[in-house]
Amino acid sequence: MPAKSAAQQKAAGAALSAKRGEQPTSKLKGVSRDMxxxxxxxxxxxxxxxxxKGKPEHKSGD
Structure with missing residues (x-):
């Protein structure tokens, strides 16, 4: 499932970094913590x- 917005992609990257132990989980906020x-x-x-590239910063609600 590809990310629908740049914000979602960034949050996933932060969550992945924490899951791998590259940064502390305590630094995560909001959606990235949930992810x-x-x-x-x-x-x-x-x-x-x-x-x-080509992704909106935030996806509008559908």
Whole structure:
């Protein structure tokens, strides 16, 4: 599942970094903290690997 916005991609990258132990979980806020707790490393990797080019900063609600 590719990221739908740059913000989602950035949050996934932060959560992935914490899950791998590269930064403390205590530095995570909001959605990235929830992502780190609820998603597997593979799921986070897939979201974080989505290219940002052409993505809106924030996705409008559907």
């Amino acid at each position: 780190e707790r609820s998603m597997t490393e593979a799921q986070l990797e897939e979201l974080a690997a989505t290219p940002r």
